[in-house]
Amino acid sequence: MSEIKFTESHEWLRSEADGVATVGITGFAQEQLGDIVFVQLPKVGEHFSAGDEAATIESVKAAGEIKIPVAGTIVEVNAALEGEPSLVNDAPLADGWFFKVKLDDAGELDGLLNEAAYQQLVGDLA
Structure with missing residues (x-):
């Protein structure tokens, strides 16, 4: 079974057995941002160091970046986010x-x- 890890900047990472991990933002982060209206994703094949800005997100309240929690190469993006x-x-x-x-x-x-x-x-932030 995969395990979910989190960052202090509110990204989550679910690692799989094949050395690939899925990355997103937490429920807390999306609640703080409000309605998400735009996402700019990285390109497949791009390499990032841990903590680098890998994606951009815009909401009705703010714009921000999604930082990659670990070093690695992008192997897939969620293209559905571009339209929805x-x-x-x-x-x-x-x-x-x-x-x-x-x-x-x-x-x-x-x-x-x-x-x-x-x-x-998160409890300490409330």
């Missing part, structure tokens, strides 16, 4: 994912937050 960015609002941990990344080093996952630690972080 509201998928991020509807299902941020499911159909609203942004991209899949082939991890350079699976050990980087250890530096991310587990669900309990992320819930503590």
